[in-house]
Amino acid sequence: MHSALTAVRLASKLCQRVQLQLKAGEKTDKADESPVTVADYGAQALVAWSLQRSLPNQPFSMVAEEDSVDLRQPEGAGMAARITAMVNEVVSQEEPGSQPLSEADVLGLIDTGGSEGGSQGRHWVLDPIDGTRGFVGMRQYAVCLGLLDQGQVVVGVLGCPNLPGGQIQDEDGAGNSAAKAGTDGVGVIFAAQKGAGSYAGPLAGSAFPRDRLQLSDTQNFSQIRFMESYESKHSDFSFTAKLAAKLGVSRPALRIDSQAKYGALARGDAAINLRFPRPGYREKIWDHAAGALIVQEAGGVISDASGAPLDFGKGRWLDLDRGIVSATPAVHAALLQAIQEVSQSGD
Ligand SMILES: Nc1ncnc2c1ncn2[C@@H]1O[C@H](COP(=O)(O)OS(=O)(=O)O)[C@@H](OP(=O)(O)O)[C@H]1O
Numbered sequence: 048m049h050s051a052l053t054a055v056r057l058a059s060k061l062c063q064r065v066q067l068q069l070k071a072g073e074k075t076d077k078a079d080e081s082p083v084t085v086a087d088y089g090a091q092a093l094v095a096w097s098l099q100r101s102l103p104n105q106p107f108s109m110v111a112e113e114d115s116v117d118l119r120q121p122e123g124a125g126m127a128a129r130i131t132a133m134v135n136e137v138v139s140q141e142e143p144g145s146q147p148l149s150e151a152d153v154l155g156l157i158d159t160g161g162s163e164g165g166s167q168g169r170h171w172v173l174d175p176i177d178g179t180r181g182f183v184g185m186r187q188y189a190v191c192l193g194l195l196d197q198g199q200v201v202v203g204v205l206g207c208p209n210l211p212g213g214q215i216q217d218e219d220g221a222g223n224s225a226a227k228a229g230t231d232g233v234g235v236i237f238a239a240q241k242g243a244g245s246y247a248g249p250l251a252g253s254a255f256p257r258d259r260l261q262l263s264d265t266q267n268f269s270q271i272r273f274m275e276s277y278e279s280k281h282s283d284f285s286f287t288a289k290l291a292a293k294l295g296v297s298r299p300a301l302r303i304d305s306q307a308k309y310g311a312l313a314r315g316d317a318a319i320n321l322r323f324p325r326p327g328y329r330e331k332i333w334d335h336a337a338g339a340l341i342v343q344e345a346g347g348v349i350s351d352a353s354g355a356p357l358d359f360g361k362g363r364w365l366d367l368d369r370g371i372v373s374a375t376p377a378v379h380a381a382l383l384q385a386i387q388e389v390s391q392s393g394d
Pocket residue numbers: 081112174176177178179180181275276277278280281282303304305306324325328331334
């Protein structure tokens with residue numbers, strides 16, 4: 048757990064610096080048209096560097112989002128040099144006087160994320176920046192690190208540099224302004240260990256997060272609110288609006304980027320998180336592993352839209368019925384019922 052917290056904090060530091068000074072040419076689109084920035088790559092390299100440094104002589108396997116293929120093309124040379132410089136800036140602060148990493152070292156660290164994972168052995172699961180669109184748009188994003196042991200998530204850590212320490216209010220415009228970043232109380236780290244609970248605390252500093260999270264269940268649908276993606280292309284907002292109406296949820300949806308939603312759910316900012324991508328979209332394990340444990344250890348429930356638990360031991364992808372839903376227990380049960388009814392009504 049200590050190694051995961053340290054790695055996430057280092058990577059978050061890099062992201063915070065870059066978000067404030069992201070320049071043209073430091074963001075490109077991948078083959079699937081999703082964005083990637085120098086910070087996604089830099090954060091992935093730093094997490095790998097930090098974990099290997101704190102756990103030497105252990106086999107290291109990591110399932111992570113990014114790879115160095117584009118950076119090794121002639122057009123990627125500038126980006127690769129910039130990433131190497133950024134990683135070395137953080138490394139030299141962490142380990143003063145150390146030999147700087149070469150570009151080949153940094154690209155090699157990024158590529159340690161190519162593991163296939165699976166139901167055997169231990170694998171780190173990393174999304175170096177979840178919510179890259181939020182990161183670029185100065186909104187929410189999260190550095191997400193989980194540890195799989197025999198296919199089960201046993202550790203989950205979320206670094207959320209732009210999340211306010213207190214609950215997000217409806218009128219905060221989804222708490223999505225990064226203008227507050229760096230001000231007092233902004234920046235939260237969530238951590239969970241299987242069987243040992245979920246905790247939240249300040250991202251800054253190096254203390255173990257100390258606020259134990261325990262969700263209180265509710266049946267009071269007129270008081271609760273739900274969360275969903277900020278990006279309308281990531282989730283079907285018209286379907287979720289019908290679900291909310293069916294449940295009698297009348298407060299406006301809280302739309303925030305990234306797995307910061309799972310942290311926000313675990314600490315009670317909202318009672319439901321809904322995600323209904325377009326049919327055929329394949330969910331990746333790094334988009335949910337860390338957050339799922341944080342929700343469960345706080346007393347919440349997460350499943351696919353048919354109620355089946357998520358299986359993180361099947362490789363790099365989740366294999367599920369459409370949708371991922373998480374909520375407090377009684378609300379989750381009502382939600383599954385509402386999903387069936389709204390799906391069957393077909394309107
Ligand atoms: N079409 C489509 N449908 C569903 N999901 C998609 C889609 N495209 C991308 N992604 C993945 O969504 C991740 C961002 O998560 P969120 O949807 O919670 O954030 S956001 O509100 O949209 O910013 C995002 O994670 P990052 O790539 O790490 O940012 C993607 O893995």
